[in-house]
Amino acid sequence: MKKTIFLFTYIFIIFSVLSINAQTDTSIINSNSKVIIDGKEYYIHKVEKKQTLYAISKLYNVSQKTITDNNLNVKENIGIGQFLKIPIIKNQKTLSDNTDENDKFLSHIIKKGETIYSLSKIYNVKIEEIYKLNPQSKNYITIGDTIVVPKIFEIFEPEINKKEDSYIYHKVEKKQTLYAISKLYDIKIKKIKKANPELYERELQEGELIKIKKSASKTEAETIDSNNNFVLHKIEKKQTLYAISKLYDVKVRQIKKANPELKNNSIQEGQIIKIPIKNNIKLQASVVEVDTIIKPIVLPAIDTTIHPCNDNFNYTNQVFNVALMLPFYTNINDTLGVSDSLIQLRKNKIYSKSNIFIEFYQGILLSVEKLKEQNVSINLYVYDTQNDTMQIKNILQNNELKEMDLIIGPVYSSNLQIVSKFSKENHISIVSPLSLKDTFLINNPYAFQISPTISAQIKYTSEYLNSFSAKNFLVIHDGKNINTNLLSDFKTKLFNTISKSKHEDYNYTEIYYYQKEDSLVHANLSPTSKNIIIIPSENRAFVSDIVAKLNAFSRNYDITLFGRPNWVRFDNIQPENFHNLNAQIFTNSYIDYKKKDVKDFVKKFRSSFKTEPSKFSFQAFDISYYFISALKQYGKDFQYCLQSFDIPLLETEFYFERKDNNSSFENKALYIITYDKNYDVVITSSLPKKTEQK
Structure with missing residues (x-):
């Protein structure tokens, strides 16, 4: 069942009542019925849907004036269900009675x-x-x-x-x-x-x-009839000229030469084009029928997995269908009804888990509004998944889902797997907006992972560390929440990326921080070189304790601390500690409130929703704005063009990679946020480097 949340709007049901003032007995409803009024014979005609006075006059072969003269309540406009008196003229047949070939x-x-x-x-x-x-x-x-x-x-x-x-x-x-x-x-x-x-x-x-x-040249069918070196091909959904050229082992320019009407590589589903074929090409026995051409079509057995970027797409008059699947939990929130606006809902007590998804939805709405200002037409379909796999399966029964150009969500892994399968079967791009798990990416060339995976973070962290002249690397953990495989992977990648010149004299030490004992940490700090300290933990208590101890050491040692993205939300850590330790935080998002577009977004958000935007609102805006803009720029096959697609966003960047044409897309973009000695928080690096992305 589709759940739609309406913003700033109440739904009013307005009933319109049409009064019918018949001048005759309303039991007479058949136009072939005749009555006598004051000695005159009349047909009684009941006005049907979309009938006009003019059409009725021709139906009974009388003038419009005759009808209006005999029906004082009628001038020009008539209503459905209204009864009209039609005077019967002797020896005159109506269209309803007429079966003679000489009827007019x-x-x-x-x-x-x-x-x-x-x-x-x-x-x-x-x-x-x-x-x-x-x-x-x-x-x-x-x-x-x-x-x-x-x-x-x-x-x-x-x-x-x-x-x-x-x-x-x-x-x-x-x-x-x-x-x-x-x-x-x-x-x-x-x-x-x-x-x-x-x-x-x-x-x-x-x-x-x-x-x-027709053009001056021969028509399509005539050309093929007179030349056996062509076959006809009906364009399938999502096919491109490049894919068709690979299908028949011919050049794109040969197809365009055979079809002069093809300009800018623009083709449409259902279109029939001529394909020049080689005399020695091996054709399959399978036949594809074309609606308006009798000649059978045979397809060569060639792989079609290669798709080029269509950078000549024209979005004018296109309407993009976007599905948003989030767990709003409307089944729990009694106050979350269609008669409420989101402004009202935030004043009421709602289920706590709904909050972030409402905030996310609000960001989506503002991006859609901005795109519409750019003359982009969007149909946004909103579904409440309720974190229920049965609910997801019910949603996917809607035929409208197959018409989507983009699916954003769902957020939970179990639901994501189901929708990912649907997206692959129907060739619809799907975006995982919040999940860190990448299992849904397997064997789905239409899937996009927004949050960089742990392996991506390790890869770029080790590469970034190689840029430092440091000789002393310390990894500190509490032995409880440490992933040994992860740590081993990090160490391997770090060793592989550090230049050979450093192999002779750099130190790498793993420290088990037992019972808050800091003497071991102190003993491994170098007083003569830069100390790179990495803490692969997200435990609030552990991180806050070790950061406080390291802050004390920062007076006498050159320390650069590397931490996880969620550290910035730890309110039990003094910000000055981060600055003293020259903390470097890896994250895929950062909101710079000094930027004009961020200020404009905050202002618009406050005006629309009477509250402050959360990080989820910023994230939702960026995700929807990026992908719908890609649809606008390249059409539904935008995934083949993302290497050259770069637009400014509010709090993140996207750099998508995949192994081959059958695998999914992973976002590898990361920021390095630095807390410098001047008490500024700045973006010091963006990974991978722009030169790597091209």
Whole structure:
């Protein structure tokens, strides 16, 4: 079940009541019913949905004035369910009674995909004739409208494959625009409108058929019929020209030469293109049918795992669907109802675990708002996962999920595994926003891990330490919360990265800090060289104690302390101790409140939510803004372009790596936050180095 949280809005249910003032007995509801009033015969007609006064007048072959004169409550507008008296004129047949071939008019109800142009072809009449009888159709027609059509010749159904001398038919796909169609056929928009005059007055409709003027060159089917060195290929979801070129073992430029309409590598799902094939290419026996071409298509047995970056994507008129999956625990929070705003909710007592996810959601909302200011259209779908695997499975039953361009969340590993499998099956990028575990990354080329893994932290920590001229390395632990494999891995990487010149005279010592005994630490400090002290612990009590002891030693020794990201949240450590020890903290996020964009975000957040943004709000903004901006820049296959994608964010950087085309993406970006002797906190390094990222 989809849970949507509405902000700053109350839901009001407004009931509209339509009053029907019939001048006759309301039990007569059939238009074929006749009554006699004051000696005159009338039909009683009940107005149906989308019927117009004009259409009804043609249906009964009477003038509009005749209807309004006999129904004093009617001028021009009529309502659904309203009863009208239609005077019966002797020896005159209505369209509802008429079955003779010589009848003048027919009544047609608009179906999905039909246009005035397609009706003109069905009934073999001119568009102008239909406009003349139905003036309102010049502006728009919608499904269910009743259109009056002159019956001149025998009705026929147009065939999509039937060729006119100078036109072909195109069926409008979902969300397709005139601009997209013009690029598809390499034709100007004004020429499409000229061939389809109704498009001057209204927008395209999904499923409708429009005429496209053929180019001077031979048509696709004619070229293939006369040349056996081509096969037809129907573009599949997410395919690129590069992937297709690998599929058939041809060059991209050869495909583009065979299809002059392909500019800027722009292709669309369902499009049919010609593929030049080599005489000696080995083809599979499998046949793929194409909707409008009879010739069978055979596919060569070539790997298609390589995908290039499409840096010519145009996001104009694109709508991006983004799913956000977070445990809001609406099943626990009685106050978390759709009639409440988040401002109100924060004043009420809510389930404590909901807080950070509400803060995260607020950051998402502000990023969406900023993107919409850039004319990016976004549909944001919000789901409450409740940290329940059954809830996740129920959510994934929604058909709308398969239409997503991006999934952010869920946050818990058990839920993440389930959604990751779904994302892989449906080729949807999924982002793990908070989890440090990387198990969901296995064998999913659409998965993104935001928080750098421990192995990434170890790798770049050891490389960064190599930049110091230090000769004395101390690792201090309490023997309780230490991961021996982790420590061994760190030592190995450190030894491998330290230059050979240091191997002769540097010291590496591991100290078990037993019962707060600091004499062993003191004994291993060097009075003549820089001491690099690494404490791989997140235990608040242990860290605060050893930092206090090291602070006392800092008066006589040159010490640089390296710590974990969560240390900055330890309120039992005096900040001056960090500065005295020249503390260096590895983290993937840092909020510099002096930056203008950070100040603007805080101001906007306060205005919108009447509270201060948390680190989760900043993080959510960066994640959603980064990935939706990537969608805007490169389309749904943005993952192949991230090496060159770099935009300014509020509190983090992203540098994604993966081993091969079938593996997932891990964020390797880290900051080094330094507490210097001047009592400033600054970013002294960003890892990996920019030169490494290219």
